Amino acid sequence: MAPGAVDQSDEAHPAAAKPTKLPPGVVLGPDGKPCRSCSSGKAFKNWSAMMKGGVATSAVVAAAPTAESTPSDCPPDVEELGRSTWTLLHSITASYPEKPSPELQTDTRSFLNTFAKLYPCWWCAKDFQKYIQEERHAPRLSSRDEFGKWMCEAHNAVNVKLGKKEFDCSKWEERWRTGWKDGRCD
Numbered sequence: 750m751a752p753g754a755v756d757q758s759d760e761a762h763p764a765a766a767k768p769t770k771l772p773p774g775v776v777l778g779p780d781g782k783p784c785r786s787c788s789s790g791k792a793f794k795n796w797s798a799m800m801k802g803g804v805a806t807s808a809v810v811a812a813a814p815t816a817e818s819t820p821s822d823c824p825p826d827v828e829e830l831g832r833s834t835w836t837l838l839h840s841i842t843a844s845y846p847e848k849p850s851p852e853l854q855t856d857t858r859s860f861l862n863t864f865a866k867l868y869p870c871w872w873c874a875k876d877f878q879k880y881i882q883e884e885r886h887a888p889r890l891s892s893r894d895e896f897g898k899w900m901c902e903a904h905n906a907v908n909v910k911l912g913k914k915e916f917d918c919s920k921w922e923e924r925w926r927t928g929w930k931d932g933r934c935d
């Protein structure tokens with residue numbers, strides 16, 4: 750589901766109120782209010798400017814000023830949240846043991862299931878839950894390399910959904926663990 754395409758019949762979010770003239774890219778949260786971590790920063794700023802103007806009309810939306818960049822100490826939008834989260838997730842795979850114990854594999858599976866429920870962008874979370882529940886996408890946790898590649902493939906599934914270029918998963922370890930072979934990270 751794309752940002753802006755707010756599904757008001759969504760069973761997971763029955764409290765979401767019907768939006769009136771939201772700028773494209775603004776997604777509502779469970780409380781029926783625009784959700785910053787589910788929306789692009791620019792769309793959220795446009796919504797904010799529109800609300801400060803006090804009139805929620807499509808004319809105001811169209812005339813909303815182009816969003817300036819948001820200061821770095823503000824709550825994250827969907828992109829910043831995503832970048833930070835992928836950094837954490839890939840870094841977890843990078844520090845995962847080469848031979849994990851069965852107990853650690855169970856804990857990791859449970860972490861991924863819980864993460865997929867708690868991810869603050871609710872519509873991203875729903876898609877991610879669906880992804881990991883499909884048998885062919887079940888987390889592969891038997892070694893660091895398997896887990897690193899699985900995470901790379903999961904990230905690529907989101908890249909594809911967003912129309913972005915796929916990452917070459919044979920290079921996941923250079924990107925997230927060892928640094929690139931050309932030495933530029935040393």
Ligand SMILES: Cc1cc2nc3c(=O)[nH]c(=O)nc-3n(C[C@H](O)[C@H](O)[C@H](O)COP(=O)(O)OP(=O)(O)OC[C@H]3O[C@@H](n4cnc5c(N)ncnc54)[C@H](O)[C@@H]3O)c2cc1C
Pocket residue numbers: 752827828829830831832833834835839868872873874876877900901902903904905907908910911915916921924
């Ligand atoms: C679980 C999850 C689900 C998400 N779902 C959505 C969604 O439904 N809609 C939405 O708008 N946003 C979603 N996001 C956010 C989105 O994936 C991006 O993080 C965000 O758009 C910012 O993208 P970016 O181009 O800066 O780089 P990111 O995609 O955040 O990637 C960060 C860096 O990781 C590296 N990288 C890229 N792809 C891979 C890969 N496959 N494997 C290893 N490394 C890689 C690159 O060096 C890149 O610069 C989701 C994020 C997460 C964590």
